[in-house]
Amino acid sequence: MTRLFADRMSSVHRSFVREILKVTENPEIISFAGGLPNPRYFPVQEVAHAAEEVLSQCGEASLQYSTTEGYLPLREMIAERYAKKGVKATASEVLITNGSQQALDLMGKVFLNKGDGVILERPTYLAAIQSFGFFEPVFHSVPLEEDGIDPQELERTLCKDESKLFYSVPNFQNPTGITYSRDKLKAVAEKLSERRTVFIEDNPYGDLRFIGEDGPSMKNYLGENAVLLGSFSKIVAPGIRMGWICACEEIMEKLIVAKQASDLHSNYLCQRILHQYLMDSDIERHIAKIRRAYKDQRDFMVHTMEETFPEDVSFTRPEGGMFLWATLPESMSSLHLFERAIKDKVAFVPGQAFYADGGGSNTMRLNYSNSDKERIFEGITRLAKAIKEEAS
Amino acid sequence: MTRLFADRMSSVHRSFVREILKVTENPEIISFAGGLPNPRYFPVQEVAHAAEEVLSQCGEASLQYSTTEGYLPLREMIAERYAKKGVKATASEVLITNGSQQALDLMGKVFLNKGDGVILERPTYLAAIQSFGFFEPVFHSVPLEEDGIDPQELERTLCKDESKLFYSVPNFQNPTGITYSRDKLKAVAEKLSERRTVFIEDNPYGDLRFIGEDGPSMKNYLGENAVLLGSFSKIVAPGIRMGWICACEEIMEKLIVAKQASDLHSNYLCQRILHQYLMDSDIERHIAKIRRAYKDQRDFMVHTMEETFPEDVSFTRPEGGMFLWATLPESMSSLHLFERAIKDKVAFVPGQAFYADGGGSNTMRLNYSNSDKERIFEGITRLAKAIKEEAS
Numbered sequence: 001m002t003r004l005f006a007d008r009m010s011s012v013h014r015s016f017v018r019e020i021l022k023v024t025e026n027p028e029i030i031s032f033a034g035g036l037p038n039p040r041y042f043p044v045q046e047v048a049h050a051a052e053e054v055l056s057q058c059g060e061a062s063l064q065y066s067t068t069e070g071y072l073p074l075r076e077m078i079a080e081r082y083a084k085k086g087v088k089a090t091a092s093e094v095l096i097t098n099g100s101q102q103a104l105d106l107m108g109k110v111f112l113n114k115g116d117g118v119i120l121e122r123p124t125y126l127a128a129i130q131s132f133g134f135f136e137p138v139f140h141s142v143p144l145e146e147d148g149i150d151p152q153e154l155e156r157t158l159c160k161d162e163s164k165l166f167y168s169v170p171n172f173q174n175p176t177g178i179t180y181s182r183d184k185l186k187a188v189a190e191k192l193s194e195r196r197t198v199f200i201e202d203n204p205y206g207d208l209r210f211i212g213e214d215g216p217s218m219k220n221y222l223g224e225n226a227v228l229l230g231s232f233s234k235i236v237a238p239g240i241r242m243g244w245i246c247a248c249e250e251i252m253e254k255l256i257v258a259k260q261a262s263d264l265h266s267n268y269l270c271q272r273i274l275h276q277y278l279m280d281s282d283i284e285r286h287i288a289k290i291r292r293a294y295k296d297q298r299d300f301m302v303h304t305m306e307e308t309f310p311e312d313v314s315f316t317r318p319e320g321g322m323f324l325w326a327t328l329p330e331s332m333s334s335l336h337l338f339e340r341a342i343k344d345k346v347a348f349v350p351g352q353a354f355y356a357d358g359g360g361s362n363t364m365r366l367n368y369s370n371s372d373k374e375r376i377f378e379g380i381t382r383l384a385k386a387i388k389e390e391a392s
Numbered sequence: 393m394t395r396l397f398a399d400r401m402s403s404v405h406r407s408f409v410r411e412i413l414k415v416t417e418n419p420e421i422i423s424f425a426g427g428l429p430n431p432r433y434f435p436v437q438e439v440a441h442a443a444e445e446v447l448s449q450c451g452e453a454s455l456q457y458s459t460t461e462g463y464l465p466l467r468e469m470i471a472e473r474y475a476k477k478g479v480k481a482t483a484s485e486v487l488i489t490n491g492s493q494q495a496l497d498l499m500g501k502v503f504l505n506k507g508d509g510v511i512l513e514r515p516t517y518l519a520a521i522q523s524f525g526f527f528e529p530v531f532h533s534v535p536l537e538e539d540g541i542d543p544q545e546l547e548r549t550l551c552k553d554e555s556k557l558f559y560s561v562p563n564f565q566n567p568t569g570i571t572y573s574r575d576k577l578k579a580v581a582e583k584l585s586e587r588r589t590v591f592i593e594d595n596p597y598g599d600l601r602f603i604g605e606d607g608p609s610m611k612n613y614l615g616e617n618a619v620l621l622g623s624f625s626k627i628v629a630p631g632i633r634m635g636w637i638c639a640c641e642e643i644m645e646k647l648i649v650a651k652q653a654s655d656l657h658s659n660y661l662c663q664r665i666l667h668q669y670l671m672d673s674d675i676e677r678h679i680a681k682i683r684r685a686y687k688d689q690r691d692f693m694v695h696t697m698e699e700t701f702p703e704d705v706s707f708t709r710p711e712g713g714m715f716l717w718a719t720l721p722e723s724m725s726s727l728h729l730f731e732r733a734i735k736d737k738v739a740f741v742p743g744q745a746f747y748a749d750g751g752g753s754n755t756m757r758l759n760y761s762n763s764d765k766e767r768i769f770e771g772i773t774r775l776a777k778a779i780k781e782e783a784s
Contacts, residue, residue, distance in 0.1 A: 004588055006505050014649050036457055044451030051443040059436030063629035065428055098655035105654045113398050131653045196396055237455035239660040254401050261523045262497045263490035267659040268631035
């Protein structure tokens with residue numbers, strides 16, 4: 001007897017990247033494949049202290065059921081941080097989620113009928129393709145240039161199909177490390193004004209800027225038509241699974257209903273621990289420390305690539321975040337290269353996984369946040385050798 | 393400009409019960425409305441100790457990203473507990489979820505197309521109606537009798553529509569407190585054999601039995617066509633949001649894909665803390681303590697109702713769990729009664745919320761786990777007075 005699964009299951013599969021990560025679990029492999037923050041900068045002692053404080057001061061309350069919206073003082077802190085960055089948001093516009101990944105699922109639930117349009121950057125964050133994919137939308141990919149997407153191409157896409165959602169990672173994008181310029185942000189905002197398309201600004205890396213100045217949030221241009229996603233995974237730790245959505249009241253009302261049906265509320269004990277940690281520590285100082293460390297690692301990776309990679313391999317120099325993106329000669333398959341590299345015990349993510357509509361077979365994503373200099377040097381040297389061998 | 397939400401959002405609303413709970417937040421109100429475990433029995437110190445242990449011994453690891461399936465040693469413990477209860481399950485058949493509520497969402501995602509049939513007990517757990525409702529199924533409600541659903545009615549329902557899912561809470565059901573007899577379980581299993589319908593056995597209260605012997609799991613009759621949901625919310629604490637699904641490999645493969653797209657993985661720090669707690673403590677002894685306490689509270693509530701309620705109000709005497717269910721005279725509306733009772737500062741949940749297809753207007757759910765004897769006596773006495781006034 002064959003089992004009857006939902007139609008949506010035929011188009012979604014286990015993440016290719018997660019399968020790759022399993023291959024790279026072997027500690028002998030130097031992996032630039034994962035998207036892991038460097039655990040050296042997890043505030044372990046501070047979190048331990050916060051847990052002790054919460055459980056000794058309000059143990060029973062922190063272990064009970066709680067509200068769908070999330071712990072109000074934590075939401076207030078998030079709203080206050082937005083205010084400091086010039087983004088107007090109240091605590092009632094903030095919903096706590098299980099990492100920002102859950103925010104994608106909730107946005108899909110609230111907005112997408114089968115066949116609805118979703119605009120993506122090309123390439124884009126793989127797990128967004130997967131998450132929205134469950135709602136069987138039609139994806140429209142708009143090419144990413146060095147400083148954001150091509151606004152003319154966006155205009156053409158919108159004319160064909162005024163899509164419900166436009167998903168973007170405007171700062172230090174995963175996978176490319178690309179950041180929108182101010183001009184591009186403005187141009188995109190212009191194209192979207194007078195449209196009903198909701199712009200999802202996913203900004204998990206925004207705080208990790210090494211160079212240059214923060215750009216404005218799209219909320220400043222689009223107001224209620226911009227929904228902001230944020231995460232504590234990269235600035236505190238991912239194991240606490242704490243992210244959020246910031247949306248206007250009308251959308252928030254729907255998101256709360258969807259969240260309630262999905263899991264009632266996010267982990268309350270960890271919300272309280274996180275809040276206590278943020279009360280007791282100087283998060284901005286902590287972020288500055290991570291930023292310095294990642295800048296060092298990024299500089300060293302870029303430098304090593306400049307020294308060792310063939311000239312016909314180009315790559316981005318991200319202003320922040322955790323990833324850089326390399327483009328091999330057109331004829332070279334990064335999937336083939338991956339197989340060769342694994343034998344030399346070095347790994348990366350072949351880029352084609354990040355294209356919703358195919359392509360990108362000569363691209364690759366490299367993570368620098370989770371490797372120290374020694375391993376970066378050794379891994380990049382091995383990778384350069386593999387590329388040269390693959391070319392010949 | 394009106395915003396374009398997904399069609400599914402027009403049929404789902406904020407939980408009526410959650411709205412009621414807001415009314416009852418006033419501490420002057422004696423509330424039998426919530427479904428909260430008694431925080432007095434939360435193992436606060438033990439959880440604090442476990443958190444300290446985890447963060448000092450493996451802090452970095454416990455704060456990092458983790459696998460979608462969940463922490464293997466925790467899944468092994470769950471499989472071992474099943475074995476002790478005579479249910480065969482391996483750790484690879486267990487997926488950790490954010491409470492068992494998320495399990496409902498994942499099951500909906502994996503199985504339900506719009507218009508697919510879902511069989512429910514009548515009445516049933518409200519949040520299941522909500523969670524499955526997002527997938528726009530057709531609900532078929534089969535009346536619940538004193539010892540489980542009516543098997544003949546199930547047969548008629550299956551002949552009309554071989555539904556994809558049958559959702560059941562076989563032990564001390566929420567809202568009614570009803571438990572399936574062995575005969576009823578067998579009869580239901582017989583009707584379902586040779587069918588493709590997947591039986592969802594949601595068993596969050598199963599460990600809280602006061603009287604009698606545990607019945608078998610439907611998995612023992614239906615094998616791979618039974619999916620089991622479990623939760624630590626009632627035996628440890630709900631604030632840690634830890635539940636699980638136990639399903640055969642073919643279904644598990646799909647559930648993992650759905651979980652990955654939903655939120656990557658459940659809160660890892662709390663998985664590790666829970667595991668540590670279960671290692672260091674005697675959970676069975678802890679459960680026995682909760683069981684004794686709830687039995688006392690249930691006995692006292694039943695006794696007080698017997699003494700004070702008019703004779704034409706009937707109610708269940710649950711063998712375990714957290715709720716009992718009262719049926720008022722046919723002509724009396726529990727919604728009206730609720731309004732009157734709130735003025736007298738006592739609350740319950742009017743029963744109609746638990747009917748997917750309407751009805752139940754003279755029923756009500758009463759929770760006894762979250763009130764001590766003094767409040768039970770005072771609240772039930774007030775409620776009896778309100779019922780008598782409503783009757784006259």
